[in-house]
Amino acid sequence: MRRVAVIGVGMTKFGEHWEKSIRELIVEAGARAIEDAGIHGRDIEAIYGANMSAGRFANQEHIGALIADHMGLVPKPTVRLEAACASGGVAFREGYIAVASGAYDMVVVGGVEKMTDVLTEEAASILGLAGDYEWEVFKGATFPTLYALMARRHMHEYGTTEEQLAMVAVKNHENAVLNPFAQFRKRISVEDVLASPVIASPLKLLDCSPLSDGAAAVVLASEEKVRELKIDTPVWIRASAQASDTLALHDRKDLTTLLATRVAAEQAYKQAKVEPKDIDVAEVHDCFTIAEILAIEDLGFFKKGEGGKAVEEGQTARNAKISVNTSGGLKACGHPVGATGVKQIVELTLQLRGDAGERQVTRAELGLAHNVGGSGATCVVHILSR
Numbered sequence: 001m002r003r004v005a006v007i008g009v010g011m012t013k014f015g016e017h018w019e020k021s022i023r024e025l026i027v028e029a030g031a032r033a034i035e036d037a038g039i040h041g042r043d044i045e046a047i048y049g050a051n052m053s054a055g056r057f058a059n060q061e062h063i064g065a066l067i068a069d070h071m072g073l074v075p076k077p078t079v080r081l082e083a084a085c086a087s088g089g090v091a092f093r094e095g096y097i098a099v100a101s102g103a104y105d106m107v108v109v110g111g112v113e114k115m116t117d118v119l120t121e122e123a124a125s126i127l128g129l130a131g132d133y134e135w136e137v138f139k140g141a142t143f144p145t146l147y148a149l150m151a152r153r154h155m156h157e158y159g160t161t162e163e164q165l166a167m168v169a170v171k172n173h174e175n176a177v178l179n180p181f182a183q184f185r186k187r188i189s190v191e192d193v194l195a196s197p198v199i200a201s202p203l204k205l206l207d208c209s210p211l212s213d214g215a216a217a218v219v220l221a222s223e224e225k226v227r228e229l230k231i232d233t234p235v236w237i238r239a240s241a242q243a244s245d246t247l248a249l250h251d252r253k254d255l256t257t258l259l260a261t262r263v264a265a266e267q268a269y270k271q272a273k274v275e276p277k278d279i280d281v282a283e284v285h286d287c288f289t290i291a292e293i294l295a296i297e298d299l300g301f302f303k304k305g306e307g308g309k310a311v312e313e314g315q316t317a318r319n320a321k322i323s324v325n326t327s328g329g330l331k332a333c334g335h336p337v338g339a340t341g342v343k344q345i346v347e348l349t350l351q352l353r354g355d356a357g358e359r360q361v362t363r364a365e366l367g368l369a370h371n372v373g374g375s376g377a378t379c380v381v382h383i384l385s386r
Helices: 022-037 063-070 087-100 120-128 133-137 143-158 162-176 190-195 223-229 259-272 289-298 307-312 329-333 337-353
Strands: 004-011 046-050 078-081 106-114 198-200 213-222 235-244 281-283 366-373 378-385
Touching (some): 004 337, 022 106, 063 078, 087 213, 087 337, 120 143, 162 307, 259 289, 289 307, 289 329, 337 378
Parallel strands (some): 046 106
Antiparallel strands (some): 235 378
16 A cells, blocks of 8 residues: 545535535635645545535535536545544545555545425435434434433543533634634633523533535555655645444444444554654544544543543643644634544644644644544544654
8 A cells, every 4th residue: 555645625614604615615626736746636636525414404415526626626536424523534545545546646535414404394304314213203303302312321430520521612613713624613601502492401502513505635656756846845645444333323232432432543553653642633523522532532632531531631732741622623713514524634634734823733743534434333533743
């Protein structure tokens, strides 16, 4: 397998884009990534596009062809990949494998979702399809209720508090204030979170990631291409791993552990020949505040049960023991589900290149991206280095 680097990144602002279509979001992010790489569109050999449900959200299927068409990349081959909220991570992994294997020398990986053109109730119904429809969704379960079950069990077993959950949101909003692409550039307090409406106890409105529109894209190139193009700041992909778990929560041995995260992380650390303590900055899948606490435990940054305490002590703040979700995470940067996994790579690339501006992590050399589908049935972990 050949070495592969990220050589260009681009994204739209995440938020409610009433004035833009899904194709306009794709073009904006893709054009920025190609421009950032300093290449021409004709240099791209293939496109890997992530999208969960454009057919339901935007009445548009065949997204792969749409990307090639409106990016001016016809007749390049395109592939659309779907793995619920992990679609972006899976697309990035497939693009990486394609270049590492020698099939291509340079590809674009993009992710997009346009979620706000439907009513909130319909959006919740669409997102629910990422769970087990027969055994969960049909019985009335939503993703807030599924993650609330995880939160309640974690609180019961380890003493995690609602205040600690709230501190995750506070920290991520603090980071988002410094991110011009973030949906919510507004500081909040623990009191704000606790006073917000209950969605599924113990999760409040401000414990939950929002519905978002947005797109993100990256350009991947082989080591030979990096040298040929004289790229000054390539970000190397040190590891790429993916794992699965049961679709329904009731089939899992432990509600406080995401098996797919633990397996994918173990594989990624082995590939990169590093340990959790070596990671400087991590973008983890905080669709709900409890999800970040589970992630930092399952990724090995903190022992099981100590994630809430670590957040309370400030160990996951920027330039602390490990800088977690410097972009603002899904919680504050936004969560257009097909784009999220690619956005994580954009943020890590900016951090590792030293281009993250006011939210720059000091001496960031190793970054980890953790992208989860549904309630944990799919997980993709990537490790990148400067």
